[in-house]
Amino acid sequence: MGRESRQRRRAPSYADVARAAGVSQTTVSFVLNERTDIPLLATTRERVLSAARDLGYRRNSLARSLVHGRTQTIGMLVPQLDSSFSAAIAQGVQEGLESEDYRVLLGHARHDATVEARQVELFLEHRVDGIIAVTDEFTIEHLEDWLQELLMQNTPCVLVDDSSFCGRADCVVSDDFHGVRQVVEHLSSLGHRRIAHLAGGGRVSSGRDRLAAFQSAAEDAGIASEVVVVPSSGYVLTPWNSRVRELMGRSPAPTALFCANDTVAAEALDALDEMGIRVPGDVSVVGYAGFEVGRALKLTSVNQHPQEMGRVAARRLLDRIGNRDLPPQLFTLPVELEPRRTSAQAPN
Amino acid sequence: MGRESRQRRRAPSYADVARAAGVSQTTVSFVLNERTDIPLLATTRERVLSAARDLGYRRNSLARSLVHGRTQTIGMLVPQLDSSFSAAIAQGVQEGLESEDYRVLLGHARHDATVEARQVELFLEHRVDGIIAVTDEFTIEHLEDWLQELLMQNTPCVLVDDSSFCGRADCVVSDDFHGVRQVVEHLSSLGHRRIAHLAGGGRVSSGRDRLAAFQSAAEDAGIASEVVVVPSSGYVLTPWNSRVRELMGRSPAPTALFCANDTVAAEALDALDEMGIRVPGDVSVVGYAGFEVGRALKLTSVNQHPQEMGRVAARRLLDRIGNRDLPPQLFTLPVELEPRRTSAQAPN
DNA sequence: GTGAAAGCGCTAACAA
């Protein structure tokens, strides 16, 4: 048990197996890859297999990839993992890939465009077969920089949660238009007219889409003149608490708050609680795209299906890897309003 | 623009750069790897660099890894990503790796031991430099199968969230002993004696530790004879709702519920709400290790730091990759009770 | 200062 024994010894290679079985490397390759197109003596097959087993042979996918020019690996870029949204997408991607044997390289951009670009670079150095990128409000403006290059060199690529590039790359998004519309119709049918929309960021397409959908739905409901939009603060964290206080101090105050996402909704609920305003008695609150949080708070909210988005993205990426000439496509996944406890008939 | 142009053309290699610069591949290698130990004419350096730039050369890490016998890649095994716990660990791992340029291969076991083993196999075929595995109640019994092999071949490996193997492998866990103790002391200091513990699974070490800690803390608080432990159902989803109903129907009923995790706590809150029992007026509820959910519900709970666990695991793995002879170590990270709105003075 | 050549572990023509 000298120091040697603690080193990881070189893993056995075809050469070792070949020597042990008394055949050539080619034969080893044929046997271990189960090449049915090649006729092989059952006895040689056996000899090779048992030699491989005895030596504890394990295929080396690096060498394989080098030869094939294909890594059976995709890169998955996420803005952050500790958000249930990205995490669910990541989970869906893995599920979509599961049947094929594909590996996933994970790149975590932590909302930083430089890190993001570096991760893409690492993916490319690794010669991934394709990339799935979950877009991010904070880096979307720099997406073009690297996406451009991917498209030029025709590297398969699917963008999730933003449709800005839908003519040039595959995109998978939620149907925010109908999601928002359902919210407005829900509130409107409960008699709400003074609806305030605490809006998300306008940089990512989903933010813009939701805002546009809100306004269009308000018009169709004939309440466009009474709704109010509270924009987010752009690059700094929005102080929703004070916004809500200001909003509810108006007269007439809104009877419903439609929040851009469930985190905002949670903050709004806190503010209302502090002000002694009852939900849904005095004011209704609707969230958007929350998972655990929305459910835990029994928040009326729009359910998105991030896991499904991930699955769709993965399937599409595989298709595109198979045929790089597919035209770019936009996948719009349905969402649905789930009324829970925070919305009710408008007061008065 | 024939079909050719749509194919991904072979990426430029050293051979191409060498030809363009009129030097040998060796020189290209020296220049592009910034080998300061090799004396090189500034002019050749320039020629090589500009040729590389012109051709859009990008290093091929597969080939590199093959030569070096090192991939600068680690495998990260998670039971599932759509739980904020694993996701936060994953995030921490990435952060811990960030300074070095390491890649992360993601393996998602979806609570299935077969899938898990397969992912480990994929990691090994990819010749990862090490593995970080987040343990899982549902597969822990089969962990031994593959861990054994990793240890034998001395592949660096760090286990997160279970200490069962702490003598044989590096483990990173939360200090559940003190976490639970803080809960019992908190409740006890509020006058609670009849505390019910809705326990987690006993398969993973953290489950067992929490239970043991609960009982020991109850003894120290002199309330051991009054506490009650409600075990989970083992392999099926525990119907906590009915358990809580049964529990609160007893006489005397407990005045505090200590839940194994925040999801259980959320279910308990629902059940209590349905029964018209007020929290924390009639009964206090304490959760454990929740993040978004616990915070959103304003649940008194014990905060763990999964992100920090991931960081520690990553640092340790890097250390061990650097020196495989380190003795296995157990890292126990602090946790702290955060009293929020669901715990209060015991009634009467 | 720079290059030729061998080799990392595998695959695939082409021979035999």
Next chain:
DNA sequence: TTGTTAGCGCTTTCAC
């Protein structure tokens, strides 16, 4: 039915 050989893109020893 199996072996020989070249080559994937890179690093490195050893010459020049």
